[in-house]
Amino acid sequence: MLNGALRGGDDVPFVLGRKRGHILEDVDGNTFADHVSAWGAAPYGAHPGPVRDAMSRAWDRYGMEITNYVQSEPVLELAERLIELAPEGITRVAPTVTGTEAVEGAVKLAREATGRPIILSFLGQYHGESTYLTAASSTDRPDNTSANAQYVPGFVFAPYPNRFRAPFHRGPGPHDETLYIEFIEDWLLRHQVEPSQIAGVLIEPVAGEAGILVPSQDFWEGLTRLCREHGWLLICDEVQTCLGRCGPIWAGDLWGLRPDILLLGKSIAAGGQPIAAIMATEAVLAASGTHLGGTYAWEPAACAGAIAGLDILARDGILENVAELEQIARAELEPLKGHVPEVGDVRAIGAWAAIEFVTDPLTIAPNPAFQAAVHRAAVLRGVVAISEEAKWVYRMQPALSMEPELYRWSCRQVAAAIEETARTLEADAERP
Ligand SMILES: Cc1ncc(COP(=O)(O)O)c(C=O)c1O
Known part of the structure; x- marks a missing residue:
């Protein structure tokens, strides 16, 4: 069946x-x-009353609507509320339904904004199930890689920091995480890709599917330095970590990260309807001509549920x-x-x-x-x-x-x- x-x-x-x-x-x-919580998409329990009520009211009022064409009040309110919460510099939002689409959109936007083709990503991360992402960056399971990875160009990879199980070491850590940055500088940028070809760095601030790996301050300082030096956009995939999973609203807040593109999913649904988002700076998103979203992206009831979720987060x-x-x-x-x-x-x-x-x-x-x-x-x-x-x-x-x-x-x-x-x-x- x-x-x-x-x-x-x-x-x-x-x-x-x-x-x-x-x-x-x-x-x-x-x-x-x-202890699954709908893989994080039900962060306030099974069906929080305020989310259900808000969705039901919005549905009565607006029904199903295509936000890419006809906008409604909950759409605009949700965009404003997210921007209020976002890290400094993030001023724009684009709607999507799933985290997968948010990541796909981020790759398109980074290429559009920089005119560069390559995305630097990290081994073992998970970004979704579309052909492109399972192929190019979703390497959390070896079967994904063998089935797809060889067919897609446009990505280069470095190891994700792992304080227990570092590459090129036997036995448990802790390990010096500046080595990961040295690997990028001394090996990747020397032997595989010109820094000027890299549009952005796609990274989960805390890697979820890879086993809750938490990089160190040293790593983030090194990575953000490379972004500054080479003009790479920092794309934080917070689909799994956004809105409180790791403690602060954004996991990136643990290290004061200032992403150029920030991806939201899961928790934003508040246990209501599927919804996700791409957020970005003026430079990335204000003048973008890239098509994002789709028929179901930010349908009014999903937005109303998400707003009620943000109220719970702020109030409870x-x-x-x-x-x-x-x-x-x-x-x-x-x-x-x-x-x-x-x-x-x-x-x-x-x-x-x-x-x-x-x-x-x-x-x-x-x-x-x-x-x-x-x-x-x-x-x-x-x-x-x-x-x-x-x-x-x-x-x-x-x-x-x-x-x-x-x-x-x-x-x-x-x-x-x-x-x-x-x-x-x-x-x-x-x-x-
Ligand atoms: C970090 C990360 N990015 C993207 C995705 C894909 O999100 P979705 O399942 O909503 O497409 C996931 C899902 O687990 C994820 O953990």
């Missing part, structure tokens, strides 16, 4: 019956704490809650490192926690089988988080509004699932 990719993997072993607040209920009535202590969730993850999950040999690394930032599994703490060889077993044990204990087939970083991605007590309980269930899995493996190994 469904396509192969949806049938394989068995990642979530139940069919959803209903959703309430931060709880998923399967068709048999079993309940689970929701969401960022304070996110800060508390981060502290809880640190307190509950970090002690697993050193205590369970298969736990190679624990990373927590904002309402995001990652646990990276290894076969051995010295070689840090990836351990996807352990992760799959932990995931199954956690589901049986009532926690559904993110565990993808063939990956070895388990991610907890709750709504930003999750009650701290539910989050603490969930972290404890995951910790217990990890300890239980380690004990089972130990017992299996000792069995004659």
Whole structure:
């Protein structure tokens, strides 16, 4: 009935019956704490009342409308509200439906604004599922690369900073992140591409799908220096990190980044309807003739829902809650490192926690089988988080509004699932 990719993997072993607040209920009535939050698109729980009401009012009033042709009040209000929140220098917005389209649009805009062809991107990032992006920059899974990457020109790649698992090193970090900048300067710019051919740098401020990797201040200083020196536009893909996921409104605020192009998705939908956005400076977007958007981009009800979401973000202590969730993850999950040999690394930032599994703490060889077993044990204990087939970083991605007590309980269930899995493996190994 469904396509192969949806049938394989068995990642979530139940069919959803209903959703309430931060709880998923399967068709048999079993309940689970929701640490997927619609992959971040439901940051305030299942269906926040103000978002539902705003969407319903807008739909009654405007129905379905094509914003690329007929604009309505919610469209203009949302644009204004986003610009108020944006980092300094960002003054324009272009509508899209998905994060994928936002990234595609950003690549077109960077090329248009600079007249240069090449985008510098980072290995292991994820930017979406269109042919161009799975081919050219979405290398979070090797099957994407082998199926597509060789067919698309226009990108060059450098390694994304990884403090636990750096390229060209054996064993765990931390590592000096100025080396990543040196690689770009001494290898990429010398042997592969002229700096004057690069239009922009496409980067996730915190890499989500790659396993919640958080670059250092040193890295960002080096990268922004290169942007300044060579006239490269800084394109921050905040589709996954925007509007509070990592603590501040923009993950780039953690290092004072000033992007030329800023991409939003997921959280902006506020659990309502699909919506995403490209934001950019006057220089990039004011005089642009590039066509962006499409039939469904910024449909009035989606905009009204997004505005109601921004109200929740401003009014309901969401960022304070996110800060508390981060502290809880640190307190509950970090002690697993050193205590369970298969736990190679624990990373927590904002309402995001990652646990990276290894076969051995010295070689840090990836351990996807352990992760799959932990995931199954956690589901049986009532926690559904993110565990993808063939990956070895388990991610907890709750709504930003999750009650701290539910989050603490969930972290404890995951910790217990990890300890239980380690004990089972130990017992299996000792069995004659
Ligand atoms: C950083 C990043 N960019 C782009 C996308 C693509 O967004 P969408 O799934 O809305 O097309 C994602 C989705 O996970 C993402 O994490």
